[in-house]
Amino acid sequence: MSDTLIDEIADGIYRLSTFVAEVGPTGFTFNQFLIDDDDPLLFHTGQRMLFDSVSEAVATVVPIETLRWITFGHIEADECGSMNQFLAAAPRAEVAHGALGCMVSLNDLADRPPVPLANGQVLELGTHRVRHIDTPHVPHGWEARVLFEETTGTLLCGDLLTQLGQGPALTSNDVLAAAAQAEDVFGASCLTPTTAPTIRALADLDPNTLAVMHGSSVTGDCSGALRGLADDYERRLLNSTAA
Numbered sequence: 001m002s003d004t005l006i007d008e009i010a011d012g013i014y015r016l017s018t019f020v021a022e023v024g025p026t027g028f029t030f031n032q033f034l035i036d037d038d039d040p041l042l043f044h045t046g047q048r049m050l051f052d053s054v055s056e057a058v059a060t061v062v063p064i065e066t067l068r069w070i071t072f073g074h075i076e077a078d079e080c081g082s083m084n085q086f087l088a089a090a091p092r093a094e095v096a097h098g099a100l101g102c103m104v105s106l107n108d109l110a111d112r113p114p115v116p117l118a119n120g121q122v123l124e125l126g127t128h129r130v131r132h133i134d135t136p137h138v139p140h141g142w143e144a145r146v147l148f149e150e151t152t153g154t155l156l157c158g159d160l161l162t163q164l165g166q167g168p169a170l171t172s173n174d175v176l177a178a179a180a181q182a183e184d185v186f187g188a189s190c191l192t193p194t195t196a197p198t199i200r201a202l203a204d205l206d207p208n209t210l211a212v213m214h215g216s217s218v219t220g221d222c223s224g225a226l227r228g229l230a231d232d233y234e235r236r237l238l239n240s241t242a243a
């Protein structure tokens, strides 16, 4: 029996969520997103220790051997720890990432050669269209990127708007205070002069749904949530350099 919860948060886009009580002061969710289409795409694999649970959850939506694309935001265990286990389980699957991430890490780490994507390049999945967007060092990692599913307006935004604890799969409530609390606890975000402008450019996509890696996904005023996050990070950066 899988410990991973499954919710459809947009048309054909499933959130697979595993709660780990030991992480952080109130536990932490690790979420993957599966786009069900002719060429199914997984965004985030989870850590190697989660492979059995996550792959069982994937299999309730699509046969695991039909996975076509293994994707994630940046190189970290929760993003891509079980990448090679998924490549082994899905013979036609390929890792697709930004060209920089392929050059710096994935050509070496991935058991099959990854597919390098140019900034703005689109993967056609069948009905869904997924655009690759480079976001260097946002939220962290030189090779960082996000994906934007254009037909549903779903931004697969990874660690942006991370929240502690376990909330609903999807919320239209304001999550900015929760995101600020998580940043206070973990200090995970790379705060540079380009952080806020990069997040504001994502807000300009005017997404309908934000698929969040840790915590609830967001619907409603998504661009407002991203702009609020950018403002918070900008304040933190300015405060750190004001002394």
Ligand SMILES: [Fe+2]
Pocket: 074, 076, 140, 159
């Ligand atoms: Fe991360």
Ligand SMILES: [Fe+2]
Pocket: 078, 079, 158, 159, 213, 214
């Ligand atoms: Fe993460």
